[in-house]
Amino acid sequence: MSITFMGYPRANGKYGARNLVAVIPSVICANDVGQAICRQVQGTIGYFHHQGCCQLPIDLKRVTDTLSNLGQSPNVGAALIVSLGCEGTDHERMVEEIRASGKPVEIIRIQELGGTARAIQAGIDAAQRLVQQISGIQRVPVDISNVVMAIKCGASDTTSGMASNCVIGYIADKLVDLGATVVFGETTEFLGGEHILARRAVGGENGPVGQKIYEIVDRMEKRAKAIGEDMRGGQPTPGNIAGGLSSIEEKSLGAIVKSGHRPIQGVLEYCDRVDGQKGLWIKDAPGREPEILTGMAATGAQFMMFSTGRGAPQGFPSMPVIKICGNPNTYERMCHDMDLNAGRIITGEKTIEEVGEEAFQLMLQVLSGQMTKNEALGYFGSMDIFCLGPVI
Amino acid sequence: MELKLALKVDDLDNVATIFANGIVDGTQVEVRDKKGNSETITVHGDVPYGHKIALRDMEPGEHIMKYGECIGAASHPISKGDYVHVHNLDALRGRGDL
Known part of the structure; x- marks a missing residue:
């Protein structure tokens, strides 16, 4: 069925x-x-x-x-x-x-x-x-293969890479296997883990997709280093550090878990739209929320799965954002902003697969019209466009 | 007294992450890996929820491993059980200052 x-x-x-x-x-x-x-x-x-x-x-x-x-x-x-x-x-x-x-x-x-x-x-x-x-347009049954899912993690801590990102990775694999499209980004948060992604590229590490992954990471790292400063202090963020993430490498290795295990089909530029491409794709976008959420919505994603440890509450004007919280303490404090508690994986109450299935059912409800917590709260006003050059 | 848990993600890892509150200097934690092996380690220093401890002694410059991958290098000598974070671990990437 x-x-x-x-x-x-x-x-x-x-x-x-x-x-x-x-x-x-x-x-x-x-x-x-x-x-x-x-x-x-x-x-x-x-x-x-x-x-x-x-x-x-x-x-x-x-x-x-x-x-x-x-x-x-x-x-x-x-x-x-x-x-x-x-x-x-x-x-x-x-x-x-x-x-x-x-x-x-x-x-x-x-x-x-x-x-x-x-x-x-x-x-x-x-x-x-x-x-x-x-306003009179009626909803109709749609096969899951028409879904374009965007994924992202924000306000991460060490639970993200061990719980909430694992749940999103489970969904990413499942959607790809069902013939749908999954797009992830946050090129800054590939630093230290890019070799793992490049090896998963269609055509291997030395093929055009694998080489493109190295190229976008190198471009992002050079842009940060061009100012002559240590990236630390900006990435990981003070909140990431308070949450136990000691370096950009540790943050990245936890972040890429959310892309699951399927082959990476290609790299989309920031403004690119998905038009019938299936499987797992990378979008070259920075990690900051307003810019990447905009880029993902422009891709044509109907929704986003968003993993957090410390509690990121925001959404996007036209794209429901489902918050999967990896930290059980944060979920308790911020349950009115967090849609699903993946902290139960950390406490040993549930497995990744069990929470993954709960998240999948929630996804189908949200796609069919159920509001996410940030939508119901109207917390979705911020957005911006990631530009390359100066304002002149 | 309930033993606190720390998770070692990969066989190559030389740090483990503690997901428990109230870890203070001298607390004993049980480090578990994915295969169910466990080892009891005494923690040196107060370690907040979700932070890491060393699973063995490390020299300055030695790579610190988590998820089976390098997450930085030791900036000071580290002893088994030590709290490992930005005070004794240096990132190796995105370093415009190097």
Whole structure:
């Protein structure tokens, strides 16, 4: 018998776990107008990033690509682009690409409309139309192979690598075996464990995928070292150190456990979208939450499995984030933020497989509409786009 | 008195992680590996929940192993039972200062 969840069908053949109208400022300068629209219109979420102008062309392209792919992601049913009018991003391309994916899309331009208040009024009208247009879409049974799972660990301690990341590794293996797609990242947290990942690459350590893994880790390490400082103090974080992680190597070796055991098919760039690729993939993204969660949502992930030891509470505007907590003491303190207690592995009450199966069932419920704890609390406002160059 | 547990992940490891509260200087812990082998070690120093102890003596510069992989090098002489953390373990990666 096949495993299914209840998802929203999209015109491009994908399936969403949520059905939201995305309000997308094409530049930071349009955020306040976007926020006013979201406050008024039920069923909207906003991508309130801090980029989009006075950046190098490579970064302006990254911001445009990321916002366009967020608008095309399966949990988004329709999009409203909020443009100022003079920004560096290509807001017209965002409209064209999101429209080509079969979604209703509208755009408002603040300067052209005559300022803030008029733009807010036009934006509320447009968002209201879009919400009404998509709100009647019904969920249908969807085969599990249509799932794209993003994985990540944050606010880690030594329980992460021995409990919560093991649970996520169990789910990653199971989803890959069922024909689904799994994407992990946090290139900084490959340092010291990259040889293990490279050996798992399709074509082996010396093949193109294996070599690419070494290349992205080297690039990340060089970027950190270019300032001439010791990475310690930044990675591991003070919280990681208080939690018992002594070095970036120890953090990495615990972090990569969450990718499971299946072969690594390839490396995606930060803005890349998954279009039919199956199996386990790496996305070259840093470890910090707002940037990697944005990159993962732009991939087209319907949800994220997030492992934590010390207790990271945040989610993402359009992507449910399931918190798997490895530390039994943290779970007790923060059970209203943590979705599942993997600390029972540390205390010996449960095995990795037992908690893994609980997490798998929870995943199917969340994909079918059950809110995660951070969604119910509305703790999902922060996001940002990972850029390469300076603000100029 | 209840014996506190420490976990050794891989045969190559020379540290174990203690998942117990109230580990103070002189506490005896039972170090277990995945095969069920165990050894009782006396802890030197107060060790917080989730932190590590040495399973044998180590010289400065010697690689410290967990998960069967190198997680850094000893920065000071380490004795069996010593608390191992940033005060006597140096990362070897991401070091722009070296």
